Each structure stands twice: as C-alpha cells, then as structure tokens.
Amino acid sequence: xxxxxxxxxxxxxxIRDILSFYLKRSGYQVLIAENGARAMAEMAKAQPDLILSDxxxxxxxxxELCRRVKGDPAxxxxxxxxxxxxxxxxxxxxGLNLGADDMIxxxxxxxxxLAKVESAFRIIAMQKEIKRQNQELTRFRERVxxxxxxxxxxxxxxLPTVPGSLPGFRYTHRYLPAEGIGGDIYTILPLPEGGLAxxxxxxxxHGVTAALISAMVKTSFESQVRLGGGPLDWAQGMNRYLAxxxxxxxxATAFLARLDxxxxxxxxxxxGHEAPFRLPGGARGGLHRPEPxxxxxxMLGIDEGLPFSERTAPMQRGDRLILYTDGxxxxxxxxxxxxxxxxxxxxxxxxxxxxxxxxxxIIEAARDFNEPxxxxxxxxxxxxxxxx
Amino acid sequence: xxxxQTRQEGNASVVTIQGxxxxxxxxxxxxxxxxxxxxxxxxxxxxxxxxxxxxDSSGLGLLVAARNSVDKNNGKLxxxxxxxxxxxxxxxxxxxxxxxxxxxxxxxxxxx
Numbered sequence: 001x002x003x004x005x006x007x008x009x010x011x012x013x014x015i016r017d018i019l020s021f022y023l024k025r026s027g028y029q030v031l032i033a034e035n036g037a038r039a040m041a042e043m044a045k046a047q048p049d050l051i052l053s054d055x056x057x058x059x060x061x062x063x064e065l066c067r068r069v070k071g072d073p074a075x076x077x078x079x080x081x082x083x084x085x086x087x088x089x090x091x092x093x094x095g096l097n098l099g100a101d102d103m104i105x106x107x108x109x110x111x112x113x114l115a116k117v118e119s120a121f122r123i124i125a126m127q128k129e130i131k132r133q134n135q136e137l138t139r140f141r142e143r144v145x146x147x148x149x150x151x152x153x154x155x156x157x158x159l160p161t162v163p164g165s166l167p168g169f170r171y172t173h174r175y176l177p178a179e180g181i182g183g184d185i186y187t188i189l190p191l192p193e194g195g196l197a198x199x200x201x202x203x204x205x206h207g208v209t210a211a212l213i214s215a216m217v218k219t220s221f222e223s224q225v226r227l228g229g230g231p232l233d234w235a236q237g238m239n240r241y242l243a244x245x246x247x248x249x250x251x252a253t254a255f256l257a258r259l260d261x262x263x264x265x266x267x268x269x270x271x272g273h274e275a276p277f278r279l280p281g282g283a284r285g286g287l288h289r290p291e292p293x294x295x296x297x298x299m300l301g302i303d304e305g306l307p308f309s310e311r312t313a314p315m316q317r318g319d320r321l322i323l324y325t326d327g328x329x330x331x332x333x334x335x336x337x338x339x340x341x342x343x344x345x346x347x348x349x350x351x352x353x354x355x356x357x358x359x360x361x362i363i364e365a366a367r368d369f370n371e372p373x374x375x376x377x378x379x380x381x382x383x384x385x386x387x388x
Numbered sequence: 389x390x391x392x393q394t395r396q397e398g399n400a401s402v403v404t405i406q407g408x409x410x411x412x413x414x415x416x417x418x419x420x421x422x423x424x425x426x427x428x429x430x431x432x433x434x435x436x437x438x439x440x441x442x443x444d445s446s447g448l449g450l451l452v453a454a455r456n457s458v459d460k461n462n463g464k465l466x467x468x469x470x471x472x473x474x475x476x477x478x479x480x481x482x483x484x485x486x487x488x489x490x491x492x493x494x495x496x497x498x499x500x
Contacts, residue, residue, distance in 0.1 A: 204445035206411050248456045249449035253481060272481035298482045302452055332442060
C-alpha cells in the first residue's frame with residue numbers, strides 16, 4: 001500500500017520526472033499533470049492527498065489551481081504546496097495568502113521536497129485523525145441526545161395525564177424541565193377509602209441524576225401510600241429510604257398531602273418545599289386571597305433521624321390548591337429581583353375558573369416578570385380543584 | 389462567577405464564598421471544601437456566606453455533604469454571615485435548624 005497520493009503539477013517534463021522518481025521511491029503513489037487545467041481533470045478521476053504544483057504554467061497557473069482547490073469544499077482539505085521560481089519572502093507570503101499550505105522555492109533539492117512531503121503527510125495524518133474523532137464525537141452526541149429524548153418522554157410518562165380527574169377532584173399541571181429531563185416529579189393517587197394522596201417533589205440538582213432520583217421519589221411515595229397512614233408517615237418513610245439510598249448531596253424538597261373530601265380537610269407535610277397556596281372558592285374563578293400552606297420540615301433524604309411535622313387545613317368544595325417548584329419564582333432578573341412567593345401570590349389572587357386557563361395565566365405571568373431571562377431550573381406547576 | 393478563598397485560623401479552616409452558588413459551580417466548590425477537609429482535617433470548618441447572592445438546591449446539597457464529611461472527622465461545621473436572601477432559603481428548607489449558624493465570623497470561630 002502506498003503512503004499516500006501526490007499530484008505533481010509542472011509544465012517541465014524533467015521536473016515532473018525527477019519528483020515522480022523520488023516520490024515513488026519513497027513509497028508514494030504519484031499522479032502527474034502539466035498544468036492547472038490538466039490537474040483539475042486528474043482530480044476529477046482520483047483524489048490526491050497532496051498537490052505539489054508549480055506556480056507559472058500555461059493554461060492554468062499554480063495560484064489559480066490553488067484558489068480553485070481551496071475554494072471547493074470537496075477538495076479544500078487537500079494539502080497544497082506551491083513550487084515557485086520566485087525567491088524572496090514577498091512571494092512566499094503571497095502564496096500562503098492564496099491558501100497554499102506551504103511553499104518550496106525553485107531551484108530545489110529533491111531531498112528538500114521529500115522532507116516537505118513527509119512532514120506534510122504527518123500533518124495530513126493528524127488532520128484525518130481529528131476529522132475521525134470529530135465524527136465520533138458527533139455520533140456520540142447524537143446518540144446521547146436521542147437517549148435523553150427517550151428518557152425525557154419516559155419521564156413525562158411518569159407524570160399524571162392531564163387534565164385529569166378523580167371522584168370529587170380535577171387537576172392539571174405544567175411541567176417545564178430545564179434540560180429536557182429534570183428533577184421535578186408529582187403524583188396524585190386515589191385512596192381506597194376515598195380521597196387522594198398528592199405529592200410534589202423537587203430533587204436537588206438538574207439533569208439525568210436528578211431525573212433518576214425523581215423516579216425513586218415517586219416509587220417510594222407510592223409504596224408509602226400503599227402502606228396506609230398519612231403524610232407524616234409517608235414523609236418519614238420516604239426520608240429514610242432516600243437518606244439510605246442516595247448520595248450525600250442528593251435530596252428532595254416535597255409537599256405531601258392527603259385530601260379527604262368527606263371531612264372537607266387536608267393533612268399535609270411541607271418538607272423544605274415552597275408553601276403551596278390554598279384558594280378558598282378558587283375553583284370558581286374570580287378574586288381570592290391565596291393562603292400559603294406553611295410548614296417546617298426538612299428536605300427528604302438528608303438524614304434518617306430528622307423530624308417532620310404534619311398540619312391540617314380545610315379543603316372544601318370549590319377550593320383550589322396551587323403547588324409549584326421554586327424554578328417558577330426564582331429566576332434572577334438583571335436587576336436581581338425575583339418574582340418570589342410574594343409575587344406569585346399576587347398572580348394567583350385572580351385567576352380564571354378553568355384550571356388549564358389558570359395554569360397558562362400563571363406561567364405567562366412568571367415569564368413576563370422574568371423577561372428577558374428564561375427559566376433556568378425545572379419548573380412544575382400543579383392545580384388541583386375540589387369540584388362543586 | 390464564584391470566588392472562593394480559604395485560610396487557616398489555628399485549628400480552624402475558614403472558607404469564604406462570594407457569588408452565586410448554583411449547579412454550574414458546585415463542582416468547583418466541592419473540590420475546595422474536600423481539599424480543605426482532607427489537607428487540614430480541621431476541628432472546625434467555618435464557611436462564610438456573606439458574599440453569596442443566591443444559593444440553589446445543589447448548593448444546599450453541597451453544604452449538607454460538607455457537614456457530613458466534617459462530622460466523620462469528628463469536626464464541626466459552622467456557617468456564618470448569611471445574607472437575607474440566603475437566610476430565607478435556609479428557613480424555607482428548615483436547614484436553619486440543621487446547621488450551626490452564626491452572625492459573624494468571629495462568633496463562628498469562637499463557636500459561641
């Protein structure tokens with residue numbers, strides 16, 4: 001196998017012969033042409049790795065050939081060496097400005113040309129290697145992107161279908177992961193004795209790791225709910241599970257609630273999460289005063305032994321719950337102001353009766369406030385109405 | 389941009405952080421804290437948050453992990469000088485009760 005293909009372009013037969021002889025002896029395959037036009041014709045048949053071209057030739061000169069080779073995307077990676085009778089640095093710079101990769105001054109020693117060719121092929125080999133690695137990287141990126149897209153759609157599948165309903169309730173959500181895939185998760189489960197169990201969680205960090213843990217959060221919530229009990233038992237169980245099964249820096253803020261439409265009340269635990277709002281009569285639309293459901297609990301998964309506390313709030317027909325993750329209100333604008341819970345309360349004070357229209361209104365208002373800064377963290381918004 | 393400085397005060401290491409502590413910079417901060425803990429094995433690690441304008445959940449996670457690693461060496465972690473915005477995040481996540489938090493670096497070093 002040859003070490004590579006060299007196209008020698010010169011109008012003097014003697015020079016073509018000398019170069020051809022030395023190059024072949026060194027293991028190169030040699031193509032020859034007597035001017036630029038012939039060289040173009042030769043290149044249409046076989047693609048050389050390197051062109052050694054004289055500058056002054058009839059029909060098409062070396063500089064014109066160089067311009068054409070370097071101007072065509074199909075051939076511009078071909079290494080081009082101009083062989084010029086004109087000595088002096090001015091013409092050397094001129095040749096390199098044309099896009100030639102190197103220059104050789106005439107008269108030359110065949111050994112000098114060979115040395116240049118050898119060094120050119122080392123560069124060519126490197127360029128080929130870089131190209132190959134680039135292609136590999138591109139393929140890798142495409143594969144990762146495709147896998148992320150698949151994971152993202154899987155994660156979407158973990159969320160409830162909306163708009164959704166359970167006896168006595170209607171709900172909807174907006175879910176905007178920061179990186180296609182995210183660490184926010186929420187679940188609504190019907191309870192066998194009536195009512196429902198509800199959880200919204202925000203796992204620390206972003207991306208794939210957070211997404212994996214969000215699936216663990218959902219699963220552990222579901223198994224806790226199956227065991228019975230209330231939000232306090234669930235929070236303790238999930239906390240133990242997450243503390244033991246995730247790394248030190250991984251935990252989740254969460255809001256857990258159990259809604260009982262017969263008793264018209266809700267028991268809940270706030271585990272380091274943004275306090276959701278309860279809007280008495282909010283499902284009917286109009287003006288309301290959002291009541292934050294505050295609580296003092298640690299995030300889930302920090303430490304097995306940390307305490308949680310359960311609270312109770314009324315939840316009646318026509319009431320609306322609004323839950324969100326901090327990505328909605330913690331976008332830092334240029335003036336460093338955040339929408340914050342206070343800003344969101346104002347937005348939620350007057351919303352349409354239709355939960356989907358209300359959800360859109362909230363997202364829009366948060367976006368408008370943040371403008372031009374986009375959401376940077378995962379954003380989840382959940383609206384739950386207890387129907388009349 | 390995150391600016392981190394460390395210094396020794398007797399048996400104590402002091403890490404001063406300035407800037408926004410979020411997902412993009414946690415790796416950098418994690419390395420500094422790990423290096424400080426392994427190199428000096430301080431009896432007391434003080435993290436001064438005075439210049440922190442914002443901290444997100446990854447930043448909080450890092451501080452929790454820092455406390456765990458200091459605990460393992462039978463040391464203590466003291467946080468000090470929390471700006472209002474950061475204090476709010478700590479209150480909301482109840483971490484105010486998880487960490488020993490001091491008003492000034494002097495207090496944090498004295499442990500008073």
